[in-house]
Amino acid sequence: MAASTARLRLASSQTTNDLVLDDVTMRFQTREGTITAVDRVSLSIERGEFVSIIGPSGCGKSTLFNILGGLVSGYDGTVSVAGETVSGPHPAIGMVFQEESTFPWRTVIDNVAFPLEVKGVAKAQRYATARKFIDMVGLAGFEQRYPAELSGGMRQRVAIARTLVFEPKILLMDEPFAALDEQTRLLLGDKVLNIQQDLKQTTLLITHNITEAVQLSDRVVIMSFRPGKVKRIVDIRLPRPRRGDVVGSDAFGRYVAEIWNDLREEASRGMAESEKGALGRAGR
Known part of the structure; x- marks a missing residue:
């Protein structure tokens, strides 16, 4: 080759x-x-x-x-x-890091929606967008779980969804x-x-x-x-x-x-x- x-x-x-x-x-x-x-x-x-x-x-x-x-x-x-x-x-540009980066005090949906919250997006809209990317990474049904309740691979998927939510x-x-x-x-x-x-x-x-x-x-x-x-x-x-x-x-x-x-x-x-x-x- x-x-x-x-x-x-x-x-x-x-x-x-x-x-x-x-x-x-x-x-x-x-x-x-x-x-x-x-x-x-x-x-x-x-x-x-x-x-x-x-x-x-x-x-x-x-x-x-x-x-x-x-x-x-x-x-x-x-x-x-x-x-x-x-x-x-x-x-x-969006960035995903090696280190654990989920916020342990936030649920999955609040972790993923965080960048939109910082931008001042209304709650209903940011939750709707966050759900789209939670589903995309295969975590539908886990929206209200906390990081401690997830496996390492699932936590990394949360981090990826959080990066994707502002659509870089x-x-x-x-x-x-x-x-x-x-x-x-x-x-x-x-x-x-x-x-x-x-x-x-x-x-x-x-x-x-x-x-x-x-x-x-x-x-x-x-x-x-x-x-x-x-x-x-x-x-x-x-x-x-x-x-x-x-x-x-x-x-x-x-x-x-x-x-x-x-x-x-x-x-x-x-x-x-x-x-x-x-x-x-x-x-x-």
């Missing part, structure tokens, strides 16, 4: 691009000196596309997530949303299923994929999980170990809709193996770097 070698496009060449990073570099100052987290990353995501970024720990995945979401500044390069250069949070055109997700078991990850991945297809959202997923990346994505971006660079982009040419049986197919397995071959090399570099650092600290 051929990887994409010409998909690092700029907004000027594709008017359908929703999200573009152009030559983005981010450096942090530490006690050990300057660390380059991401180095000259250029990537464009087309409208309605589902793209995953995968790489070893320390490759700058979450840094890119925070840059795209407008949560950090001080980087070189540019970020564009629908052709508009941005430097902070953008109303077209672009959805960013940072390891949203990391705390879940493999079966729940796959089932919730199916749900997210159905929602993305229904809403025609542009979606970027940060993940460590190769199976998850192949299951959900149109393209998988493989990052190198620090400094994080785009090592390769793999086009996932599996039919949509992606039903559960595709995970057991030979084609699916070949994509997983192909991505792992690249990822193993970078993960090995990261492990060697960590061991070297540990030995250095022990010798002080």
Whole structure:
């Protein structure tokens, strides 16, 4: 399967691009000196596309997530949303985080309706909208439950519905299923994929999980170990809709193996770097 070698496009060449990073570099100052987290990353995501970024720990995945979401500044390069250069949070972008983010004192419907409450939407209207997205994530009937009464996967679905309720055109997700078991990850991945297809959202997923990346994505971006660079982009040419049986197919397995071959090399570099650092600290 051929990887994409010409998909690092700029907004000027594709008017359908929703999200573009152009030559983005981010450096942090530490006690050990300057660390380059991401180095000259250029990537464009087309409208309605589902793209995953995968790489070893320390490759700058979450840094890119925070840059795209407008949560950090001080980087070189540019970020564009629908052709508009941005430097902070953008109303077209919704974010789902890895950490537990439901409000324990609020019911499911009040959790989901919260962004609309902040905007001053009338109670009847925000509840009607919240119910639509609660149903979309498969939680109809749980509107009056509290987070403590739900499983981890259900709480994450509440968080996703709360992000979707203001109908962002672009959805960013940072390891949203990391705390879940493999079966729940796959089932919730199916749900997210159905929602993305229904809403025609542009979606970027940060993940460590190769199976998850192949299951959900149109393209998988493989990052190198620090400094994080785009090592390769793999086009996932599996039919949509992606039903559960595709995970057991030979084609699916070949994509997983192909991505792992690249990822193993970078993960090995990261492990060697960590061991070297540990030995250095022990010798002080």
